[in-house]
Amino acid sequence: MNNMEYISGLKTQGTPTAILPLPTDVVAQIKSSTNITSLNAVILGLFENSLDAKATKIDISVDFRRGGCTIEDNGLGILPCEFRETGGLGRMYHTSKHQDNAQYENHGGQGTFLASTGALSLLTITSRHFQHYSHNTLVLHRSKPISRLTPAPPQHEIRSHNTHGTRVSVKDLFGNMPVRVKQRANYAEEGSEVERQWQALRVGVVGLLLPWNRHVKVIVTDSGNTAKTFSINTGAHFLPNTLSERNLNILNKKTLAFDQNTILSILSQSGIIAIDSKSSWIPVSASTLSVVVKGLISLDPAPSRAAQFISIGITP
16 A cells, blocks of 8 residues: 555656756766876876877976866977867867878877867867967867967967977866865875875876887976976987987987887986996897887896886887
């Protein structure tokens, strides 16, 4: 009897709500949260974009406490037409690096990264293409374009305004997710988690640089603590103390392939290995008709896995 009364009660509450599709902006955020899992993932993704753009100088500023970062490079830049409403910049499944059309191996090619980042943050992209004089800016907030500046005013120009390149700024990542915002506040208070993320970022940058076959200089700074910084110059052992941007461009015309000196230089500059430990490393290799493996192994035992890296092609 009670069950029958309960069922009757349900019927008197009206017709059940129809099953409807989620709004497109909500769908974009859900998809993006599966692709973008942390601020470090965003930084390394933008770093990959700079490498793909053949940048020889990349400046990275990170703010773990506020969920933001800025990456500026001197790469080839983005065409002005991509910043217009008809352009593909920031759109899901739009890319200039599709592998079928790529002349060189790239990190990107799926056309999801920038769109996913723009769905979870306030994303600002400013760029000057190497074949054009104008700077152009696109601002996305939760997937929606809120500003297109074509051309952008002088105050939007990248710092190296006399050359081509791109600057991408990410603010308030996961800001629409209360749990993430609270987690970020706790990290800022503890300090230890921020340090852990900083060290993970260092390893991530090194992991991308080791298999990269071109010369590049990278400077990473914690905007909340400018004393915390590290820099890696993959051509440092070629021209000590004199590696200008012009010299980097000259070196960049020659690929490194697998260069033992470059690898050990990257590891020592990043602090992952001691400078005086280079002599303990020996080259190793193996091959079949279809696969070639090259590497370096230290003869000295290590207390941790901090200096263990492996990559397939340019992918860690």
